[in-house]
Structures are given as structure tokens and as C-alpha cells.
Amino acid sequence: MSDAFDQEVEVQRLRDVLEPLIELFERLGPLLLKEREALNTRKPDVLEKASEAIRATLEEIYKTDQLRQRLTSRLGTHFGLGAGQLSLKHIDEALGGKSGFRILRERLTTAIQAAEALNKENQAVFTGVLTATESLLRILKEGTQGPISSYNRLGNRQSGGNFHFLSKQL
Numbered sequence: 506m507s508d509a510f511d512q513e514v515e516v517q518r519l520r521d522v523l524e525p526l527i528e529l530f531e532r533l534g535p536l537l538l539k540e541r542e543a544l545n546t547r548k549p550d551v552l553e554k555a556s557e558a559i560r561a562t563l564e565e566i567y568k569t570d571q572l573r574q575r576l577t578s579r580l581g582t583h584f585g586l587g588a589g590q591l592s593l594k595h596i597d598e599a600l601g602g603k604s605g606f607r608i609l610r611e612r613l614t615t616a617i618q619a620a621e622a623l624n625k626e627n628q629a630v631f632t633g634v635l636t637a638t639e640s641l642l643r644i645l646k647e648g649t650q651g652p653i654s655s656y657n658r659l660g661n662r663q664s665g666g667n668f669h670f671l672s673k674q675l
Contacts, residue, residue, distance in 0.1 A: 526570060526573060533566070540627055593613075
């Protein structure tokens, strides 16, 4: 009887960890959007605050996920699941498919994928900002001589001996 009670307690503890973990990933989205806005507007103070909030949220995610992993492992061991089966899907199956873990897993997966997509977009924006900054610094350092990348009338990047501001190409 105590085994069934422990199982119920462990299942509830896992549920109690999953909801906040999902919320943390969902909170990450707006923070990543703030980071992108700061990159686009070139506001270092806003970027620094956004980066700090992202870092703090990622720390919380890490700690919460470590707990999720321990609870998942404990439940997996209880059900005799192998190392390759330590997942919410397999635990849900071991509980008869009615634990609600599949729905939580889907929500968590969706939240993680959304955060990853925003992060990749931010990386692309950052790369663009960095490239533009490096080009401007090279122009300031070397003048307008040398192969400098700019845009042609069709919007394609081109390397050429002469640098033309985008506004002159319109």
C-alpha cells in the first residue's frame, strides 16, 4: 500500500515540476523578443537587461529540469524502465496512459521549440548586426578602398571596390 502511495506522490511531484518548467520556457519567448528588439534598435542598455533576464530564466530552467530528470529517473526505476525509456511518454504508458504526462510533454515540447526558433532568429539578427558593424568599422579604418560588401539594386550583397550606401542604391 505504501508503494502505491509513494507512486502517487512521485507522480504528483513530477506534475508539480512540469507546469513551472513549461511556464519558464513560455516566459523565455517574450524575453527573447526584447533581446531582438534591443539588437535591432542597437540599444546596449536594453540588450544587457534582456540578456540578464534571459540568463536568470535559463538558470531556473536548468535547475527545474534537473529536478524533472531526477523525478523521471525515480519513476522510471520504479516501473522498471530502461535508460532509453526514461521519458514522460513511457512513464505515461506505465501509468496506463491516463496520467496527463503526454499533454504536458506536448506543451513542453512546443514551448521549447518556440524558444529555440526565437533564439535562432536572434542569432541571425546578431550576426547581421555584427557584420554591419564590422563593415562600418572597416570603412572607417580603411576608407572606401578595398573590397567592401554592400547591397546592389536588387538587394543582393556584393563585394566591390566602391562602397555605396543603401540609400544611394534606391
